[in-house]
Amino acid sequence: MDIVKIGFQGESGSYSEIAALTFFSKFKSCFIPFRSFQDLFDNVDNSYVDAAIVPIENSIEGSVNEAYDLLVEKHLFVTGEIYQRIRHCLIVNKQYRELKTVFSHPQALAQCRNYIRKKSLESVPLYDTAGSVKFIKEHAMLDASAIASKRSAEIYDMKIIEEGIEDKNNNFTRFLIVSKIPNNQTNADKTSIIFSISHTPGSLFLILKEFAAKNINLTKIESRPTKDIPWEYYFFVDFEGNPNADGVRASLLNIKNESIFFKILGSYKKAEIF
Amino acid sequence: MDIVKIGFQGESGSYSEIAALTFFSKFKSCFIPFRSFQDLFDNVDNSYVDAAIVPIENSIEGSVNEAYDLLVEKHLFVTGEIYQRIRHCLIVNKQYRELKTVFSHPQALAQCRNYIRKKSLESVPLYDTAGSVKFIKEHAMLDASAIASKRSAEIYDMKIIEEGIEDKNNNFTRFLIVSKIPNNQTNADKTSIIFSISHTPGSLFLILKEFAAKNINLTKIESRPTKDIPWEYYFFVDFEGNPNADGVRASLLNIKNESIFFKILGSYKKAEIF
Numbered sequence: 048m049d050i051v052k053i054g055f056q057g058e059s060g061s062y063s064e065i066a067a068l069t070f071f072s073k074f075k076s077c078f079i080p081f082r083s084f085q086d087l088f089d090n091v092d093n094s095y096v097d098a099a100i101v102p103i104e105n106s107i108e109g110s111v112n113e114a115y116d117l118l119v120e121k122h123l124f125v126t127g128e129i130y131q132r133i134r135h136c137l138i139v140n141k142q143y144r145e146l147k148t149v150f151s152h153p154q155a156l157a158q159c160r161n162y163i164r165k166k167s168l169e170s171v172p173l174y175d176t177a178g179s180v181k182f183i184k185e186h187a188m189l190d191a192s193a194i195a196s197k198r199s200a201e202i203y204d205m206k207i208i209e210e211g212i213e214d215k216n217n218n219f220t221r222f223l224i225v226s227k228i229p230n231n232q233t234n235a236d237k238t239s240i241i242f243s244i245s246h247t248p249g250s251l252f253l254i255l256k257e258f259a260a261k262n263i264n265l266t267k268i269e270s271r272p273t274k275d276i277p278w279e280y281y282f283f284v285d286f287e288g289n290p291n292a293d294g295v296r297a298s299l300l301n302i303k304n305e306s307i308f309f310k311i312l313g314s315y316k317k318a319e320i321f
Numbered sequence: 322m323d324i325v326k327i328g329f330q331g332e333s334g335s336y337s338e339i340a341a342l343t344f345f346s347k348f349k350s351c352f353i354p355f356r357s358f359q360d361l362f363d364n365v366d367n368s369y370v371d372a373a374i375v376p377i378e379n380s381i382e383g384s385v386n387e388a389y390d391l392l393v394e395k396h397l398f399v400t401g402e403i404y405q406r407i408r409h410c411l412i413v414n415k416q417y418r419e420l421k422t423v424f425s426h427p428q429a430l431a432q433c434r435n436y437i438r439k440k441s442l443e444s445v446p447l448y449d450t451a452g453s454v455k456f457i458k459e460h461a462m463l464d465a466s467a468i469a470s471k472r473s474a475e476i477y478d479m480k481i482i483e484e485g486i487e488d489k490n491n492n493f494t495r496f497l498i499v500s501k502i503p504n505n506q507t508n509a510d511k512t513s514i515i516f517s518i519s520h521t522p523g524s525l526f527l528i529l530k531e532f533a534a535k536n537i538n539l540t541k542i543e544s545r546p547t548k549d550i551p552w553e554y555y556f557f558v559d560f561e562g563n564p565n566a567d568g569v570r571a572s573l574l575n576i577k578n579e580s581i582f583f584k585i586l587g588s589y590k591k592a593e594i595f
Contacts, residue, residue, distance in 0.1 A: 106551035109386055109544075153427070153446075157387075172427075172446050217551050251542065252526070252533035259526035266552070268525065268544065270383075277380035277491050278540070278594070320552070 051076040054096035056087050057152075060177035060199030066131040066222045067100040082174060088117045091225055098126065098226040104267070105133070106219045108154045115271045118225070118241065118312060119281055125239045125313035127224035130320050134218070135159055137166075137208040138180050138193045138200045150179035151194035159194055161214045168192065180205055224315070235314035237266070239285045240299070242306040246279055253305050254282075257298040263288050281308070290314050325350040328370035330361050331426075334451035334473025340405040340496045341374040356448060362391045365499055372400065372500040378541070379407070380493045382428045389545045392499070392515065392586060393555055399513045399587035401498035404594050408492070409433055411440075411466050411482040412454050412474045418463045424453035425468035433468055435488045442466065454479055498589070509588035511540070513559045514573070516580040520553055527579050528556075531572040537562050555582070564588050 051074045055063035058080050067078050079096055081087040091099045104110045118125075135155055139146065149156070149168040156163065156170045163170055171191075173179045177199035183191045184203050192208065193199075200207045223239075244250040258265055264287040270280040288295040290311055303309040325348045329337035338352050353370055355361040365373045378384045392399075409429060413420065423430070423442040430437065430444045437444055445465075447453045451473035457465045458477050466482065467473075474481045497513075518524040532539055538561040544554040562569040564585055577583040 104546075106546055107548050109546050112383055215548060217549070219551050248536050248538040249533035251539065252529040255526040255529055259523035262522050264522040265525065268542075270542065272378075272380055272383050274381050274489060275491070277493050 049075075051098070052079060052096040053077070054079045054081055054087050054090050054099040056081055056084050056101070057175035058178040058181050058199075060180065060196055060202040061175055062131055062133060062196055062220060063100050063102060063222065064177075065196060065198055066129050066220070069131070070100065070127065070129045070222070070224065084113045084117055088121050088123065088225070091123055091227055092121050094227060098224050100129075101223050101225050102220050103223045104221045105154060105158070106217060107213075107215055108157055110269050112271065114223075115269060115283060118283070119271070123225050123227060124229040125223050125315060126226045126228075126230035127315045128237070128318045129222050129224075130219050130318055131222060132218070133158070133213065133220055134197070134211050135176075135194050135213045136197050136200060136210045137162075137212050138195055138205050139191075139208055140184060140187065140189055141206045142189055143192070143206065144189045146192050147190040148188075149192045149194060150183055152176045152179070155194045158213045158215075158218060162212045177202070219320075229313050230315050232314070232316060233289075233291075235289050235316055237285065237287055237317040238290050238295070238314040239283065239312040240302070241281055241283055241308070241310045241312055242302060243273060243279065243281050243308040244306055250305070251282070254302050257301050258286060261294040261298050263295065263298065283312075287317065323349070325372070326353060326370040327351070328353050328355055328361050328364050328373040330355055330358050330375070331449035332451040332455050332473075334454065334470055334476040335449055336405055336407055336470055336494060337374050337376060337496065338451075339470060339472055340403050340494070343405070344374065344401065344403045344496070344498065358387045358391055362395050362397065362499070365397055365501055366395050368501060372498050374403075375497050375499050376494050377497045378495045379428060379432070380491060381487075381489055382431055384543050386545065388497075389543060389557060392557070393545070397499050397501060398503040399497050399589060400500045400502075400504035401589045402511070402592045403496050403498075404493050404592055405496060406492070407432070407487065407494055408471070408485055409450075409468050409487045410471050410474060410484045411436075411486050412469055412479050413466045413482055414458060414461065414463055415480045416463055417466070417480065420466050421464040422462075423466045423468060424457055426450045426453070429468045432487045432489075432492060436486045451476070493594075495592075503587050504589050506588070506590060507563075507565075509563050509590055511559065511561055511591040512564050512569070512588040513557065513586040514576070515555055515557055515582070515584045515586055516576060517547060517553065517555050517582040518580055524579070525556070528576050531575050532560060535568040535572050537569065537572065557586075561591065
């Protein structure tokens with residue numbers, strides 16, 4: 048079996064890599080870090096990696112806008128999902144002194160807002176959680192800390208001061224597997240679509256009616272600006288069902304007819320929520 | 322007439338302050354800067370300021386999540402809206418040398434992504450656009466630039482290298498006026514509500530049906546995690562109409578009955594879109 052190349056945003060030890068290790072545990076795979084989401088999507092598009100694992104939503108901080116925008120921009124497909132529990136640690140150099148600052152990804156800083164305030168640390172946003180651990184190590188910053196996974200402390204051989212420092216413990220991130228080739232699993236039971244509609248009364252209602260009429264469960268609806276026409280949106284809908292099932296196929300055809308733009312992002316096996 | 326005290330996030334010269342100057346031009350008013358949205362909302366809540374002007378959505382980058390979350394958290398009301406054209410400038414110290422970095426608010430950096438790449442500058446996120454101009458001035462950083470409004474260059478007596486550097490020129494931000502006392506204007510023709518619903522098939526459909534049945538125009542729908550139960554959401558809906566009009570009142574009563582949580586955030590005079 049060939050080695051499957053999986054890309055992720057961030058550095059080794061990031062939550063994306065942890066989620067990828069679980070999702071691809073049955074495959075012979077290697078995991079390749081990319082600095083930005085743009086780089087990550089570009090490298091799926093040019094086939095340098097076979098797939099990417101992409102955080103799409105956190106249960107506390109909400110949707111990852113840049114990931115949604117890239118799903119519109121690039122002609123790629125969603126082929127899987129996985130939920131990952133997020134458990135943040137405060138990580139320091141072993142020779143640390145009195146702490147003044149805390150480095151991390153803006154979402155992680157936001158998720159530990161109360162803890163950071165209590166400790167009177169100054170927040171410094173960086174491109175990645177594990178990347179922040181790497182950064183304070185490489186610069187031997189003894190009055191700085193980083194917020195990241197336990198795994199990242201192990202990888203960079205750093206000291207964990209405290210574990211589970213997130214303000215709310217029901218902190219999960221949903222990740223999507225994004226690839227150049229759509230999934231054709233017949234047992235797929237969840238589907239993601241994108242559409243845009245005209246800005247007239249009731250147009251979103253006409254779309255949702257299609258789902259309600261067939262008793263299809265929408266698990267998420269998200270909107271993002273089209274960027275071309277102010278205050279017009281792309282809608283992203285996830286629902287339970289396979290697009291080839293009779294009822295669903297008819298609904299999707301109607302939705303396509305009601306939409307200005309319509310795309311099935313992919314169907315895949317629904318992941319277990321912890 | 323008393324002086325009206327208006328709070329805004331950021332520093333003098335920020336787009337929030339520019340929007341406030343236009344919105345409150347007919348009032349004797351003063352404008353008070355706050356470092357964070359949390360501080361800003363706290364100071365409306367404790368009546369230190371009479372109202373706040375808050376960016377809620379940008380036509381390119383989408384919704385301002387933290388502002389939405391604070392509208393749930395605090396018991397405040399929306400009493401007005403205004404759209405502001407965003408025109409970014411690259412601003413430097415007068416004695417600048419070869420530029421290496423660019424400081425600004427993450428949304429402004431995102432809106433000038435192509436320009437920054439073309440100029441090969443390294444992006445450094447900061448809490449505010451105008452605050453970035455202040456920062457590179459106070460630290461006399463001659464190889465650093467800031468992205469902010471023309472007004473902020475004037476206020477801090479700095480040099481503008483280029484105007485209109487945003488990647489897309491249809492760049493507008495919608496601001497809300499947030500206050501402790503709801504608006505009772507009888508000529509209000511736009512309304513904002515928040516609700517949460519059960520996670521069952523068709524529940525969002527039942528809400529939208531109420532709007533569609535009365536031909537009420539939804540101008541925006543946004544969702545944010547409740548933060549207490551993973552993957553359950555608050556929905557924010559803006560629509561054209563006054564909650565005291567006969568048809569609208571009946572619809573809102575039905576929506577309230579279908580919801581777990583329901584609140585009218587406020588009704589106000591619809592702003593002109595440029």
